[in-house]
Amino acid sequence: MLSPAQIVAASPDPVTTRTFQHLYLSGLRFDFRCPTLQAFVEQLPDTTRQSLDCYSHALYAFALLGQSRPEGLAVMDDVLAKAGEHTKTLHVLLHGLRLGQDLDQGAERLLALSTRSAFDTGRDPIVLFRMAGALRRLGRYDEGLAAIDRALDLLPQGDIAVHADLVRERSLISAARDVHRNPPTHTSGSTQT
Template identity: 55%
Template sequence: MTRTFGSERTKVMARAASIAIETVAGTQWPVRLAEALRDLDATWQESAAVCADVAWQARAAGNSALVLLAPGDVTDPCPGPGTVVSRTYRHLYLSTLRYDFRCHSIESLVNQVPLSVLNADPYSWALYAFARLGQSRSDGLAVMERVLATAADHPKTVHVLLHGVWLGGLLPGRADALLALVDRLPDGGDGDPIAQFRKASALRALGRYHHAHAAVERALEFLPPGHLAVHTDLVREHALITAAYNLTQLAHQRRKPDPQ
């Protein structure tokens, strides 16, 4: 097929995602999305962007890709024209596992995908890194660096890595890694509520409470209406920052010598 470029290409991809989201109540939405992306000859970047959003919407609608697809759709890639289809299924399935925090399942499935397939799909590598990072396994940091070297700061890929580092609470240098990843996003994550949420978490861990408060308040301002679960996470982070700040102030007061 003939590719379109620039904003027109973006509109075409957005339309494919919109059609899939409109049909997530049915059983054929993964097939239809895969066929649409195949017909558009979608790149891995385009597939990642579309599948991450559609997988989230389908999960929220109670018709998860995990119900309609099988692990074999991840581990048995099709050659030739089927490459885009199998990649779509892989992105949908692994993204949904990510949203469910099922790190062991992601790791197990990706380990069964041929290396040649993974090397052509940095987004799937990023999901593998998420699985390792989310378990606080420091070798995930090396996988993350390899992904960053090949993905050219693709926003959805960076968000997968951000999610993994955020989840991996025992990772060495976690807070600094979160801040470095946020800086890789367009405009340094300004205007991105999830990026600001991750940034707030990092700043809280570093004891920079005023900056953390500012970040989570920006996240609350930028969050679109209707994202109730994310809003709950942001409010919880706001409370954690306040509690950490208050505890620090209390400890500081207790260290002051009593007046003689």
Template identity: 50%
Template sequence: MTRAASPERDADLSRVASIAIETISGTQWPARLAEALRDLDATWQESAEVCADVAWRARAAGNSVLVLLAPEDVTGPGRGPVIWRTYRHLYLSALRYDFRCRSIESLVNQVLLPELNADPYSWALYAFSRLGQSRSDGLAVMERVLDMASDHPKTLHVLLHGV
């Protein structure tokens, strides 16, 4: 699903990200962020935009999502598709920032294929993991992501980082 950008929508997403960043020193920020994105019915693009930035800020603040969530939060459907996707975006992004390519690969391989096919950002993170390990199939995954995600900036940034 793609939603047309609007100033109101951008303001809502900025507010959600700001609240997460303001509470980043606590233990509940991932859950609060996931619930807020669920309440907005965020698209995969919107989730990627917010989660990539918030995951970086949490890492820099010394409260990485990798400490607060478990791998099962990424691989299992949990409390609904938007929350699951948010946790996946946060966790896989944090792994990317630590260059933990094998962990990304392992987790993505456990996610159901229909869920991944609806989420090019997670596929981009998988491509990053393959490229980061100098695996030749990483280029094919990257091409697939480019076809799926068009010119989504955060997705392109992940692919560029992998190359």
């Protein structure tokens, strides 16, 4: 496992430095350690931060978005202006928007981002998975179920961990739809005798 000290240590080879940076920050991303990722990037010298490649910059945006920090949207816009259609960078941003449950217009931004030409629209199970969550947040349950069912159908066989995430999202959409269709009735609970 890489340590923060290894990442910030100067290396004569910029490719090695960037590789270590990507590995370390991606590890924090997949462990959902958003505050740690944010703190690591923010403690870098200004010159290092300003020279971050698009992918590393996207990982910083992920950390902010994942905490529902509104400034993450501005960082995301900066990344989008530079990243073009780099699929892996766009996936990082989608992931951050999915985690940022309290971001203003977060679900709408996720849906817009998921239609970028970098994604093989309708064929990427992870994009469909993230779209399904956004559709659930918007109350568009039937569309969300269609997206998650398509994602499940496209997911390669044997990808157990991702399959579990997709099934969990499907359950969330179904439960939200059921609550929306049949809201719980509240009774006063007090009876007079």
